[in-house]
Amino acid sequence: MWPFKWFLFVHVTTGAVGLVLFWIPVFGKKGGQNHKKFGAVYAYLMFVTATMALGMGTNTILAPVATHSHLTDWPPARIQGIFGWMMLYLAILTISLVWHGLVTVRNKKQHLENRRWPNVGLNLLVIAAALLCAYRGWLINEVLMMGIAVVGVASGLTNLWFIYTPTPSRIAYQLEHVKAIVGSGISVYTAFMAFGFVRLMPHNALNPKMWSIPLVVGLAIIIYHQMRIRLAQRRPARMTTQGA
Template sequence: MWPFEAFLVVHITTGAVGLILFWIPTIGKKGSPTHRKFGMLFSRLMMVTASMAIGMASTTLLAPLDTHPKQVALNWPQSRIEGIFGWMMLYLAILTIQLVWHGVVTIRNKKHHLANRHWGNVALNVFTIFAALVCAYRGWLIDEGLMMAFSIVGVASGLTNLWFIYTDEPRRIAYQLEHVKAIVGSGISVYTAFMAFGFVRLSPGQALNPRMWAIPLVVGLVIIIYHQARIRIAFMRHRQVSASAKA
């Protein structure tokens, strides 16, 4: 139990701080020193949080009954504990790392697009797709629709990231759009895990309530759509002003 509890303490600490800081770059002025400072701090905290989640998932798979006594008391079968708190948590952690990394490198490499094709970057996206498919398969084995449904996010994220990476000449705004999608997406992933897995300790029987999983997804999608719309509008206005100046 002690390794699991140690991973959990760090996971909760860094995750809670990171998810508070998430709103500073999300709401604040884009591109400002404050945005860059707290955005990078958020990204680093999410990397630590996700790494701890990998540790929690791994210890769960090694000792599912010892690490989740409340679920045992509720007569959860071992296969379900392994599926939800092992395979699904492992997948969400990998997805979070992939999203954060993609969000950082798309801005870092906006003047050197070919750098996005580094083998490590490509491999991370391929591995995320693989983890999503494993999660879906494990969900199918225990007839857990939530695991199969959320695996779609990882497959879609990996494929769209690879599409961007192997686009020869992305539009200038593509880097900003990818950055917003990935960073806010990582916030959705971690908020989802906190509301779902964290809720287990308050009310174990409600751990898989679809509402707990849907709230961060809906809020996050609204944020992504809003900011991407602002980016597109600003880009169009800039082009119109440039065209008028040339005329």
């Protein structure tokens, strides 16, 4: 049990700090020093948090009852599904989104760099992990696992679409950055709602209403910032037209 407890301790510590820092670049001035500094710290914390989740998920698959002895009324197969396979999938999804969010901005002047194997490979891995999560959910008749897998497939496919777009627009990199980084926040907050609430409020752990909160808030943030970016692009064009 000691590896699981160690993974859990680091996971909760880095995840809690990261989820607080997440809001600084979201609401702060874009492109400023605080945005870059706290955004980078958030990204690194999420890499650590997700890596610990990979360890926890693996431990759960190997020893579901020992790692989750408090779930006395859960069959081992369901523990493996929710806290093993689904946790592995959400961890891979988080790593992929954070990585994609970082490299799309870093490579905005050299788009072909986005086609390097780590970025492409991570997105393919996310799709595979999502399909595996859905399959495992189907085996135990867990609709939640099958439903949330759609997010990973959509994320991987849309990211690959951007990567292999020959000439993305000037603002495409910003749009991808917002989608990926905020998407990683949705993923981690969703995981907290599922895994954290099992200990705090077991009867609400798999309540769809609780799971919908991060998704609704996150999508609202993505839509708002993408609209802001698009409007900012149109403004200079309008000024140029009026000046002419």
